Amino acid sequence: MNILNCLIVDDEPIARDIIQNYCSHLDYLHVIAGCGNALEAKAILQSQAIDILFLDINMPVIDGVSFAKTLKHQPQIIFTTAYKEYAADAFDLAACDYLLKPFSFERFIIAIDKAMEKLQPVSSPKSADNDSVATNKADDFIFIKTDGRIYKIMHHDLLYAEAQGNYTKIVTAVNTLMPKMPFSNFEEQLPDSLFLRTHRSFIINKAKIGHIEGNRVFINNTEIPIGNNYREQLLKQLGFLK
Structure with missing residues (x-):
């Protein structure tokens, strides 16, 4: 190290x-x-x-x-x-x-x-210790392995994900998972057309946005920050900037 x-x-x-x-x-x-x-x-x-x-x-x-x-x-x-x-x-x-x-x-x-x-430089999305992700971007789901189980997560159920050190916190409509895997590796598995980066530590499901106020995105009752470096690209992806 x-x-x-x-x-x-x-x-x-x-x-x-x-x-x-x-x-x-x-x-x-x-x-x-x-x-x-x-x-x-x-x-x-x-x-x-x-x-x-x-x-x-x-x-x-x-x-x-x-x-x-x-x-x-x-x-x-x-x-x-x-x-x-x-x-x-x-x-x-x-x-x-x-x-x-x-x-x-x-x-x-x-x-x-x-x-x-x-x-750390972005590594190829291989297994991260005992936890990993497997997907094909053409599918409408991913598989997440954590706590000795493999979970199937549909894209439409995924609300947002947050970097948590060596872990990625994945919040869905039904549960919250904490696989031990780099945040960048998880992001690579998601289709760009559905998911947006709002901050260096957050990625969200575009379809789950309730509203945007100032530098915050609201998904259900959760406030997610919008970093200055991501705001312009976020507004472009939502169709408010050309």
Whole structure:
């Protein structure tokens, strides 16, 4: 496993220490530095290759969201904050994850898994451990293997799917499955004419859209974010842009 360079940016020393401690338990994470503000971080990002950026939002001089917008070549950003109201802004920036303080080590690992999935090159859709998918795009269904069972999922029953670290959360009209497989591999099995990417972590069934409001798609009672990088293409696929 490749070593991932990490940068911690938080104006609270205790918060930096907690993330540093969490990173120390994972031998593939190497913390390059801990910074108290975005200007210090900018200097390091210009001189070091950073894979994962832990970024606090409420900081002096320039806040984390504004700082992220200035980055031309973004690492995988994991926002850390005590304020949940910033979540929508974070997802608009296609952040890898959003950790609400105080967060557990278990939740930290989930965020790291998401970052690792995005950093890994897309592999051919072979079996992923004991869980896999099999389909032909000409069919109107796919087969998913998880928890020792093989499930047949009709396209019209699939509501949406979400990247969850090394797993893909598949939500259907009748159940929710969590096969251990890369999100990109699952997406490859779905016909482009029926399914749309709204965010780097979400793909939806076009026929199941209830309505769109701002940067959110509503499917039943679930709100799904629309990332800035996907909004234009989404509107084109729905026929609102040429």
